[in-house]
Amino acid sequence: xxxxxxxxxxxxxxRRLILALIVVVNVLIxxxxxxxxVRSWPxxxxxxxxxxxxxxxxxxxxxxxxxxxxxxxxxxxxxGAMLLAVPPCLLSAIYLSEYAPRWxxxxxxxxxxxxxxxxxxxxxxxxxxVIVPLVQDRIAPLFGVKSTGYSVLAAAVVLAxxxxxxxxxxxxxxxxxxxxxxxxxxxxxxxxxxxxxxxxVLRKSRSGLFAAGVLATSRALGxxxxxxxxxxxxxxxxxxxxxxxxxxxxxxxANNYGEMLSMPHYEAALxxxxxxxxxxxxxxxxxxxxxxxxFARA
Amino acid sequence: MPEPSTxxxxxxxxxxxxxxxxxxxxxxxxxxxxxxxxxxxPSGCGKTTFLRCLNRLVDTVDGVSVSGQVxxxxxxxxxPAAEVTHIRKKMGLLSQRPYPLPMSIYDNVAYGPRIHxxxxxGELDALVEHHLKLAGLWDEVKGRLRAPxxxxxIGQQQRLCLARGLAxxxxxxxxxxxxxxxxxxxxxxxxxxxxxxxxQYTIVIVTHILRQARRLADYVIFMYMGELVxxxxxxxxxxxxxxxxxxxxxxxxxx
Numbered sequence: 001x002x003x004x005x006x007x008x009x010x011x012x013x014x015r016r017l018i019l020a021l022i023v024v025v026n027v028l029i030x031x032x033x034x035x036x037x038v039r040s041w042p043x044x045x046x047x048x049x050x051x052x053x054x055x056x057x058x059x060x061x062x063x064x065x066x067x068x069x070x071x072x073x074x075x076x077x078x079x080g081a082m083l084l085a086v087p088p089c090l091l092s093a094i095y096l097s098e099y100a101p102r103w104x105x106x107x108x109x110x111x112x113x114x115x116x117x118x119x120x121x122x123x124x125x126x127x128x129x130v131i132v133p134l135v136q137d138r139i140a141p142l143f144g145v146k147s148t149g150y151s152v153l154a155a156a157v158v159l160a161x162x163x164x165x166x167x168x169x170x171x172x173x174x175x176x177x178x179x180x181x182x183x184x185x186x187x188x189x190x191x192x193x194x195x196x197x198x199x200x201v202l203r204k205s206r207s208g209l210f211a212a213g214v215l216a217t218s219r220a221l222g223x224x225x226x227x228x229x230x231x232x233x234x235x236x237x238x239x240x241x242x243x244x245x246x247x248x249x250x251x252x253x254a255n256n257y258g259e260m261l262s263m264p265h266y267e268a269a270l271x272x273x274x275x276x277x278x279x280x281x282x283x284x285x286x287x288x289x290x291x292x293x294x295f296a297r298a
Numbered sequence: 299m300p301e302p303s304t305x306x307x308x309x310x311x312x313x314x315x316x317x318x319x320x321x322x323x324x325x326x327x328x329x330x331x332x333x334x335x336x337x338x339x340p341s342g343c344g345k346t347t348f349l350r351c352l353n354r355l356v357d358t359v360d361g362v363s364v365s366g367q368v369x370x371x372x373x374x375x376x377x378p379a380a381e382v383t384h385i386r387k388k389m390g391l392l393s394q395r396p397y398p399l400p401m402s403i404y405d406n407v408a409y410g411p412r413i414h415x416x417x418x419x420g421e422l423d424a425l426v427e428h429h430l431k432l433a434g435l436w437d438e439v440k441g442r443l444r445a446p447x448x449x450x451x452i453g454q455q456q457r458l459c460l461a462r463g464l465a466x467x468x469x470x471x472x473x474x475x476x477x478x479x480x481x482x483x484x485x486x487x488x489x490x491x492x493x494x495x496x497x498q499y500t501i502v503i504v505t506h507i508l509r510q511a512r513r514l515a516d517y518v519i520f521m522y523m524g525e526l527v528x529x530x531x532x533x534x535x536x537x538x539x540x541x542x543x544x545x546x547x548x549x550x551x552x553x
Contacts, residue, residue: 102360181397184355185459189410189466190387199409204400 036278040271052272058235065269067276072238073152073246074277077227078220080156080242085163086213093171098197109172116165124229127158132230140243147243150232155246158226163216170215174208175201207295214288221281224250249277306331306470306500307352312366314347314356321347324366325526327519334492334501336515336532338508340553344524345504349474351375352502353389354382370470387414390463390499392476392488396455398447399462403439406447406458410466425465433461434491453484460491471495473503477510489514508548512536520544 037044043052043065055066092112096105135157136149178201186196202209232245233255239246257270307329314322322344329335337345350356351368354375368375375385387410399406407426408416416422426443430436435457439450447458456476463471473492477485492501492514505511511518511532518535520528520543528535528544539545546552 179397180358181393181395182399184358185391185393185397185399185462186409187358188353188355188386188389188391188472189413189462190383191410191413192383195413199401200399 033275033278036271036275040268040275042265042268043272044268046265053276056238060263060266060269063263063265065265065272067249067273069235069238070247070249070252070273071276071280073231074221074248074250074280076152076239076246077155077159077231077248078217080152081159081163081220082213082217084156085160085167085216089164089167090171090209093168093175094197094201096168097172097175098193098201109169112165112168114165115161116169120162120223120226121229123158123162123226127154127226127230131157135243143243145241145243148232148245150230150245151243152231152239152246153242155227155231155248156242158230159220159223162223162226163220166216166219167212170212171205171209174205174212177208178204207292210288210295211292214285214292218281218285221284222250222277224254227251228254249273249280253277303330303333305329306370307502308367308369309348309351310367310369312348312351312368313364314344314351315363316359317361320524322351323524325521327526327529329500329502329519330517331500332497333516334496334503334514335517335519336511337502337504337519337521338506338511338547339521339527340547341506342523343521345521346474348519348521349472349502349504352470352472353386353391355386355391357382387466388468389470389472390460390466390468392456392459392463392471392473394475395479396452396459398450398455398458401447402444403447403450403458404443406462407465410462414466429461429465430458432464432491432495433457434487435461451484453480453487456480456484456488457491460488468499470500470502473501475505475507476503477505477507485510506553520547522547 047065052065052067053071054068055064056068057064057066058069096108100108131154132149132151134149135151135154136147139153140147140149140151182200182204183196186200187193191199227248228251231248231251233247233251234245235247237244253270253274256266305328309325309327309329312322312325313320325344325348337348339345347356351364352370352375356362356364364376366376370385370388373385374380399409401409404426407429408422411422411425416425427436427440430439435454438454439445439458442449447455450458456479460471471492477488480488489510492503495501496516503511503514515532518529518532519526520535520539520541522543528539528541535544536548539548543552
């Protein structure tokens with residue numbers, strides 16, 4: 001009989017190694033939250049939470065650190081991007097999954113995925129060179145508004161393009177996972193292709209499509225560089241229209257960390273901003289998971 | 299022996315290629331009106347492709363090419379001018395496994411009528427009840443019509459699919475090995491329904507279960523490697539097959 005002890009030992013070793021890795025990953029997320037809490041403590045300790053979250057006053061030199069402008073900026077830019085991206089992406093995904101002949105699918109799917117590989121600073125440059133002037137010279141005048149072009153809208157457009165690959169790719173995969181026989185059941189009753197898509201394919205894949213939206217939103221919430229380059233980063237007022245400047249949280253942190261000089265509590269305030277951003281993303285993801293679970297049960 | 303009956307579906311010189319590979323070779327056959335026709339043959343003989351031609355679901359395959367004619371009530375299904383949703387409405391389909399639509403039991407049956415313009419609440423209620431009864435499912439589901447169709451057992455799901463297909467008022471029922479995923483009791487249930495429905499519908503059933511064909515069929519089509527080998531009244535084909543391949547299949551030499 002052969003000696004199995006070495007093989008069995010390896011088996012146990014691998015299992016423990018993988019377990020250790022998983023533990024490290026889980027500890028990491030807790031560690032990040034803890035570190036941010038500790039570093040932002042000077043602000044959290046001294047400032048009422050309400051003033052930190054719901055004040056628009058941001059005057060580091062006088063010790064006023066209200067984050068509302070940045071929180072609103074983050075949500076405005078993300079919501080704008082989702083509004084712009086979701087309808088065309090959903091329709092593209094429907095086309096690619098349900099209508100396109102194979103050669104179009106094989107040609108366009110990798111091209112769309114390629115969008116995901118473009119560095120975000122390139123998107124930022126494209127935004128500055130193309131979208132910002134477009135908003136300034138064409139779109140804002142259309143609505144009778146004066147705009148520098150650096151705006152919620154410009155950021156939303158750039159972000160929308162950045163989340164296209166996430167939305168389209170996942171949506172196509174999700175819809176293609178719907179069994180062919182289910183489509184045929186609908187078609188065989190005399191339904192048109194569009195009726196089949198609307199009543200059967202979309203309904204069957206709604207939880208997956210929702211998940212695609214969640215991933216895209218998370219990505220948009222945290223996107224820093226491209227947004228920072230085109231949003232305008234205006235500190236002193238909330239954006240009222242899409243043509244106003246915005247200053248999302250990631251841009252605030254990236255722009256100012258390292259230049260805090262000796263202003264008291266400035267670093268802690270930026271850490272608090274980071275903590276708020278992280279919590280927004282975490283809460284968003286946990287809520288989405290809960291909704292997905294309810295989908296799965298239904 | 300059944301009296302010779304009128305033709306409902308007339309298949310003429312039907313050939314199908316998938317990306318250049320032949321799947322059906324020059325098949326011509328008349329399918330009798332309001333009888334059960336069993337399409338028999340070993341796996342890969344083209345019987346499912348044949349069935350999928352009858353309601354033009356074969357269209358949905360990438361790289362398929364079809365030549366020949368399928369005449370239903372004198373109308374050629376493959377005529378470029380033919381309108382496919384109207385053709386498919388004439389035929390109910392039962393597939394190998396039940397695929398209930400992702401909606402409630404009620405909505406599954408109401409789906410077809412709604413698509414074809416029925417929106418009256420009372421009419422829909424009546425249609426749903428009538429066809430669930432016709433499929434022998436009503437008593438089991440009448441208290442939970444709003445429950446998702448996937449909550450039914452697989453045998454119940456297949457009867458739901460039958461009710462769903464009948465609800466659009468077809469003339470023809472196409473069934474592709476409709477009992478292959480079912481337990482024996484559910485299978486018997488479906489077969490029993492077919493026997494009840496044979497007077498009102500033309501039924502075409504693809505099967506590889508020889509005994510099922512013997513139990514059900516009035517007319518038999520035997521296919522082998524994409525070709526139509528033999529067809530005729532069931533008694534003739536089963537008791538006195540003319541072709542060697544049919545004899546071998548029926549006696550179990552090939553399967």
